[in-house]
Amino acid sequence: MARVLPVVQPRKLAKVPFVELADGRLQGVVSSGSDIERVYVSSITAGSHGLNCSTNNNRPCGGLRGSPCKHLQALVDEAVLQYGVDRVTRYLRIEVDGELSSGADLVARLRGRPESSPAAVVFSRFLRHLAYLELPETTEPIPELHWFPAMGAVR
Numbered sequence: 001m002a003r004v005l006p007v008v009q010p011r012k013l014a015k016v017p018f019v020e021l022a023d024g025r026l027q028g029v030v031s032s033g034s035d036i037e038r039v040y041v042s043s044i045t046a047g048s049h050g051l052n053c054s055t056n057n058n059r060p061c062g063g064l065r066g067s068p069c070k071h072l073q074a075l076v077d078e079a080v081l082q083y084g085v086d087r088v089t090r091y092l093r094i095e096v097d098g099e100l101s102s103g104a105d106l107v108a109r110l111r112g113r114p115e116s117s118p119a120a121v122v123f124s125r126f127l128r129h130l131a132y133l134e135l136p137e138t139t140e141p142i143p144e145l146h147w148f149p150a151m152g153a154v155r
Contacts, residue, residue: 016078041119049112077103
């Protein structure tokens, strides 16, 4: 049975509604600051620290020019809230020579360059998570989620 880890700190989902450590990347969906109908799919590859940020229809982010854009910075900040700075640091394989306490500390140590990464995979995972919000309230098991432990089963 898989252990479900609690969130390190509560997150506000308006700016970064989806963040995950998966597929060898820190990846997620970040809302646009200028257009309510636009979202960015952002990711940082573990190890190489390759940076990617584009709209959900693969238009490149204008702020990603050799260093992390504001969407990637927001993604890292929310990942630190969700998973904790130590776990994100280990996952991304960031070399630490001192104390890290924030997402800004992590971003300052990234040495990657922009690289292409398909936004569709991350965006479809986000949409899949949204679909669960539309399900009617029930106490019955949901077949797709059968692998989650029952409440209180794992402590």
